[in-house]
Amino acid sequence: MKGDSxxxxxxxxxxxxxxxKITSIDGNMNLQKLVNRSxxxxxxxxxxxxxxxxxxNLATTGSKY
Numbered sequence: 001m002k003g004d005s006x007x008x009x010x011x012x013x014x015x016x017x018x019x020x021k022i023t024s025i026d027g028n029m030n031l032q033k034l035v036n037r038s039x040x041x042x043x044x045x046x047x048x049x050x051x052x053x054x055x056x057n058l059a060t061t062g063s064k065y
Contacts, residue, residue: 013058016058017031020034038052
């Protein structure tokens with residue numbers, strides 16, 4: 001990976017982030033790795049992109065995200 005990076009700010013749903021933290025405690029996954037890998041897959045993998053685009057499970061919380 002290059003040394004180049006982009007500092008950005010995003011809003012993350014609190015309950016989703018808490019679930020992520022609990023799930024990732026025993027592994028070596030952190031939010032930075034997840035975001036970078038997800039963005040890369042989204043850009044390169046049409047099946048992954050469609051899965052993300054069609055994901056609606058957050059809509060029941062009233063989330064605009």
